[in-house]
Amino acid sequence: DAGVIQSPRHEVTEMGQEVTLRCKPISGHDYLFWYRQTMMRGLELLIYFNNNVPIDDSGMPEDRFSAKMPNASFSTLKIQPSEPRDSAVYFCASSWWQGGGTDTQYFGPGTRLTVL
Amino acid sequence: DAKTTQPPSMDCAEGRAANLPCNHSTISGNEYVYWYRQIHSQGPQYIIHGLKNNETNEMASLIITEDRKSSTLILPHATLRDTAVYYCIVRVPNQTGANNLFFGTGTRLTVIP
Numbered sequence: 001d002a003g004v005i006q007s008p009r010h011e012v013t014e015m016g017q018e019v020t021l022r023c024k025p026i027s028g029h030d031y032l033f034w035y036r037q038t039m040m041r042g043l044e045l046l047i048y049f050n051n052n053v054p055i056d057d058s059g060m061p062e063d064r065f066s067a068k069m070p071n072a073s074f075s076t077l078k079i080q081p082s083e084p085r086d087s088a089v090y091f092c093a094s095s096w097w098q099g100g101g102t103d104t105q106y107f108g109p110g111t112r113l114t115v116l
Numbered sequence: 117d118a119k120t121t122q123p124p125s126m127d128c129a130e131g132r133a134a135n136l137p138c139n140h141s142t143i144s145g146n147e148y149v150y151w152y153r154q155i156h157s158q159g160p161q162y163i164i165h166g167l168k169n170n171e172t173n174e175m176a177s178l179i180i181t182e183d184r185k186s187s188t189l190i191l192p193h194a195t196l197r198d199t200a201v202y203y204c205i206v207r208v209p210n211q212t213g214a215n216n217l218f219f220g221t222g223t224r225l226t227v228i229p
Contacts, residue, residue: 004159033217043160043203043219091159103209105152105217107159 004108006092012114018080021111024073025094033105034067034077035091043091049075082115089113119143120204125224128198134191136223138204141185146208149180151189152219153200160203160219163189194227201225 005024013019025032033048047057052069060067064083069075079086089112093105121139128134140149151163164171164178166187171178177190191198203222 042221043154045217093159097209102165104162104165105160107161110157110159 004092004094004106006090006108006111008111009109010112010114012116013082014116015083016081017115018078019082019086019113019115021077021090021092021113023075023077023092023108025075025092026106027073029094029096029106030072031095031097031103031105032069032075033093033095034075035093035107036088037091037110038088046077079113082113084115087113087115119147119206119218120220122202122204122220122223124221125226127226127228128191128194130196130227130229131193134189134194134198134225134227136189136191136202136204136225137186138189139186140204140206143184143206144208147206148209149178149184149187150205150207151176151178152203152205153198154203154222155197155200163202194225196227196229199225199227 007022030051034046035043036046037043046059047067048055049069065079067077089110091107091110093107095103095105097103119140148165148167150165152160153163154160164173164176166178166180168180180187201222201224203219
């Protein structure tokens with residue numbers, strides 16, 4: 001398996017523009033997570049899905065952020081409009097429940113977003 | 117909110133064992149201890165997890181104290197490629213809730229040649 005795939009790897013945009021980040025989880029995984037990492041706040045969980053259904057979005061910073069998972073192999077995180085403070089590395093991760101404490105999350109390489 | 121306490125940084129000589137401590141004095145009976153690491157500019161990587169018994173895999177060993185209030189991750193023969201930030205996390209697996217995977221600030225391990 002190729003692992004979790006994220007695109008683009010780097011995104012530079014101007015304030016006010018719409019940004020869409022994409023994620024393809026590992027085949028067979030039923031959980032998908034979106035994280036954001038900054039120097040100030042570290043790694044934060046934004047939202048996660050189970051079987052394509054959003055379970056908890058309490059980590060989403062504000063209404064400018066939205067996430068969808070139309071099917072088991074694709075998810076998007078959208079920011080509209082983008083602001084400079086959204087600049088961060090965004091990670092997608094997926095997992096599946098194997099019992100015995102084993103629900104290892106596998107992370108993608110991340111998307112480095114810069115909003116000018 | 118962090119349920120774990122880790123030293124901010126540690127050094128280890130290449131080839132020696134790296135012992136990374138973690139305090140989790142408020143751990144609940146159904147919470148596991150997980151370790152992840154993040155090598156610069158990469159996504160976090162799972163290392164190992166355990167409930168109360170010591171665990172070993174191809175990457176590391178996890179030693180959990182009998183009272184489960186602390187644990188130690190052991191990298192038996194550290195290499196330069198082990199330089200990373202190591203996160204200790206306590207959580208209930210497969211449980212809903214956005215606070216279920218709180219990474220905290222971790223320990224920055226530097227392996228010195």
